[in-house]
Amino acid sequence: MTLTKKIINSGDDVVDEMVEGLLLAHSGIVTSVPGSPRSIIARHGPRPGKVGMVIGGGSGHEPTFVGFVGKGLADAAAIGNVFASPPPDPILACAVAVNQGAGVLFCYGNYAGDVMNFDMAAEMAEMDGIEVRTVVTTDDVASAPRDQRHKRRGVAGNFFVFKAAGAACDLMLPLDEVVRVANLANDRTYTVGVGLSACSLPQTRRANFHLGDEEMEVGLGIHGEPGIIRQPLQTADAIVDDMLDRIFAEMNPQRGDRVAVLVNSLGSTTLMELYVMNRRVRQRLDALGVEVHATWVGPYCTSLEMAGASVTLMHLDDELTRLIDLPCDCAMFRAG
Amino acid sequence: MTLTKKIINSGDDVVDEMVEGLLLAHSGIVTSVPGSPRSIIARHGPRPGKVGMVIGGGSGHEPTFVGFVGKGLADAAAIGNVFASPPPDPILACAVAVNQGAGVLFCYGNYAGDVMNFDMAAEMAEMDGIEVRTVVTTDDVASAPRDQRHKRRGVAGNFFVFKAAGAACDLMLPLDEVVRVANLANDRTYTVGVGLSACSLPQTRRANFHLGDEEMEVGLGIHGEPGIIRQPLQTADAIVDDMLDRIFAEMNPQRGDRVAVLVNSLGSTTLMELYVMNRRVRQRLDALGVEVHATWVGPYCTSLEMAGASVTLMHLDDELTRLIDLPCDCAMFRAG
Numbered sequence: 001m002t003l004t005k006k007i008i009n010s011g012d013d014v015v016d017e018m019v020e021g022l023l024l025a026h027s028g029i030v031t032s033v034p035g036s037p038r039s040i041i042a043r044h045g046p047r048p049g050k051v052g053m054v055i056g057g058g059s060g061h062e063p064t065f066v067g068f069v070g071k072g073l074a075d076a077a078a079i080g081n082v083f084a085s086p087p088p089d090p091i092l093a094c095a096v097a098v099n100q101g102a103g104v105l106f107c108y109g110n111y112a113g114d115v116m117n118f119d120m121a122a123e124m125a126e127m128d129g130i131e132v133r134t135v136v137t138t139d140d141v142a143s144a145p146r147d148q149r150h151k152r153r154g155v156a157g158n159f160f161v162f163k164a165a166g167a168a169c170d171l172m173l174p175l176d177e178v179v180r181v182a183n184l185a186n187d188r189t190y191t192v193g194v195g196l197s198a199c200s201l202p203q204t205r206r207a208n209f210h211l212g213d214e215e216m217e218v219g220l221g222i223h224g225e226p227g228i229i230r231q232p233l234q235t236a237d238a239i240v241d242d243m244l245d246r247i248f249a250e251m252n253p254q255r256g257d258r259v260a261v262l263v264n265s266l267g268s269t270t271l272m273e274l275y276v277m278n279r280r281v282r283q284r285l286d287a288l289g290v291e292v293h294a295t296w297v298g299p300y301c302t303s304l305e306m307a308g309a310s311v312t313l314m315h316l317d318d319e320l321t322r323l324i325d326l327p328c329d330c331a332m333f334r335a336g
Numbered sequence: 337m338t339l340t341k342k343i344i345n346s347g348d349d350v351v352d353e354m355v356e357g358l359l360l361a362h363s364g365i366v367t368s369v370p371g372s373p374r375s376i377i378a379r380h381g382p383r384p385g386k387v388g389m390v391i392g393g394g395s396g397h398e399p400t401f402v403g404f405v406g407k408g409l410a411d412a413a414a415i416g417n418v419f420a421s422p423p424p425d426p427i428l429a430c431a432v433a434v435n436q437g438a439g440v441l442f443c444y445g446n447y448a449g450d451v452m453n454f455d456m457a458a459e460m461a462e463m464d465g466i467e468v469r470t471v472v473t474t475d476d477v478a479s480a481p482r483d484q485r486h487k488r489r490g491v492a493g494n495f496f497v498f499k500a501a502g503a504a505c506d507l508m509l510p511l512d513e514v515v516r517v518a519n520l521a522n523d524r525t526y527t528v529g530v531g532l533s534a535c536s537l538p539q540t541r542r543a544n545f546h547l548g549d550e551e552m553e554v555g556l557g558i559h560g561e562p563g564i565i566r567q568p569l570q571t572a573d574a575i576v577d578d579m580l581d582r583i584f585a586e587m588n589p590q591r592g593d594r595v596a597v598l599v600n601s602l603g604s605t606t607l608m609e610l611y612v613m614n615r616r617v618r619q620r621l622d623a624l625g626v627e628v629h630a631t632w633v634g635p636y637c638t639s640l641e642m643a644g645a646s647v648t649l650m651h652l653d654d655e656l657t658r659l660i661d662l663p664c665d666c667a668m669f670r671a672g
Binding site: 002003005006007008009010014015017018019020021022024025026059060062063067082194196197202213214216233235236237239261263267268269270271272273274275276277278279280282292295296297298299302304305307308309332334 | 338339341342343344345346350351353354355356357358360361362395396398399403418530532533538549550552569571572573575597599603604605606607608609610611612613614615616618628631632633634635638640641643645668670
């Protein structure tokens with residue numbers, strides 16, 4: 001079996017070496033918590049009276065999570081091994097580091113390992129007198145039926161939830177309000193992805209599943225979790241139409257509604273392809289009379305070198321529009 | 337032979353559909369020149385008395401070229417088919433659109449087709465009374481011997497040359513000065529790349545060359561042009577060491593010197609790998625006592641979905657440092 005070629009030193013060191021390289025590249029924006037090298041904190045995030053926001057999860061999804069740490073977005077990220085939750089300790093270290101007396105929000109994708117470890121860290125933080133509230137993201141429409149949204153996974157739509165919640169923190173809203181905003185953002189965010197290839201972990205360099213030469217899988221998870229249907233590769237327009245049909249069925253868009261759009265690469269799918277997709281996204285939204293307030297296109301939540309893409313819509317209201325528009329300045333993303 | 341899976345509608349339409357999708361995504365930043373859809377112009381670039389800067393080349397290298405159009409960087413980009421120079425007409429349309437009476441700089445990578453078409457457009461512009469000067473980028477150290485720098489190709493280091501020249505235009509320097517700055521930036525910019533896989537054109541979906549399962553090619557061009565050596569895949573540190581040895585041999589860095597660093601993905605190589613590489617870049621520069629003024633990591637000049645990466649150093653002086661630091665605001669890149 002062919003092994004995937006990667007530019008690494010060793011599969012065991014790759015996350016620590018990545019962290020070292022990114023702290024060097026973005027030293028004006030982020031640093032690590034002393035004594036906890038997998039806890040990355042914004043240099044200009046935490047400040048007196050501000051709710052601290054901690055995100056995190058496994059590596060391999062860059063720029064998610066660590067790229068979204070900075071002023072106006074997350075205050076800290078706990079970094080796990082590739083596709084593995086961070087243990088409680090670095091999460092706790094993040095909570096302690098961002099705590100400014102106004103409480104801390106934990107916000108991350110809904111995966112069993114992450115839930116377990118973030119919950120444990122929350123308990124430990126509470127014992128230290130830090131109030132912690134949690135919002136897990138569940139934007140992946142394909143990952144569970146509509147009446148079981150709480151079972152859905154968090155994928156690229158994370159970005160919108162983080163952006164809105166981070167802006168709420170930056171505006172000095174109290175913890176209850178930040179939690180309300182994060183839940184609102186998550187409830188109004190919908191993602192559908194399609195995978196065209198597997199990816200391979202640095203330790204094994206072997207494909208984590210198999211797709212046929214002309215096959216794609218709708219709803220494939222960002223760790224290779226099974227999707228809902230495998231079918232022959234479709235055209236970009238047909239792929240986008242299917243994604244949007246699934247999203248519209250839940251979002252129920254009305255003429256005059258407003259959305260933010262994210263067309264995301266899972267890894268090796270190119271900007272060229274993403275922009276072709278965005279063209280079709282806009283055609284469909286225009287036909288419905290839905291206004292696109294903002295569009296992001298690029299790799300925002302990846303699955304190592306997987307080929308594939310996702311489309312996320314955030315169904316905006318006035319509050320979310322304001323929060324999405326607020327400037328932020330992170331290692332791998334800037335806005336405003 | 338296995339065909340590469342891509343999310344497109346048809347290979348013939350992919351560039352036009354990409355352009356449509358990107359103009360929709362970034363309508364606040366760029367638009368197309370009326371009557372010339374492959375000529376993309378910055379909404380807030382050209383202004384009275386400012387030298388206009390036109391970049392361009394084949395598609396498939398996104399965000400190069402079109403992503404670097406915006407205030408403080410290029411004023412316009414002419415977009416060719418995949419890996420093919422734009423013809424003279426869209427280049428001329430860019431020149432006419434950005435001309436504000438102070439002359440126009442053409443700046444692009446050194447490829448025969450581009451040189452021919454940009455030169456023809458320059459002649460046509462001169463006939464319209466527009467003064468055009470040209471600087472071709474030649475940063476690819478591996479593409480010709482040192483004493484034949486003028487034969488070298490322009491690759492990821494384009495970005496630094498465009499950034500410096502675009503800043504010079506934004507500072508309202510006259511055309512002679514902009515040309516001097518662009519040449520200075522190019523002379524002080526050095527790139528070495530390594531390819532781990534081929535890529536495939538949307539029309540054929542077939543690999544444009546073949547590399548063995550455990551092979552890499554040093555100096556591979558961004559259209560698959562042959563490099564200087566094929567060898568077994570090395571570790572990240574060994575790859576970076578080889579790249580930097582080749583760069584240092586020309587740049588001759590001295591203790592106290594200052595550089596800007598770009599660690600670039602050719603397509604499917606992940607941020608994780610790039611940051612691992614950046615760690616080694618910094619170790620080597622630190623050991624020499626060379627100061628890293630700024631670092632960019634990510635896909636800046638790609639070759640469709642090729643696996644591989646490049647490292648670029650720009651040997652800064654005070655002038656280039658100031659120009660690199662100047663803010664800019666483009667569709668796919670912001671700084672300052």
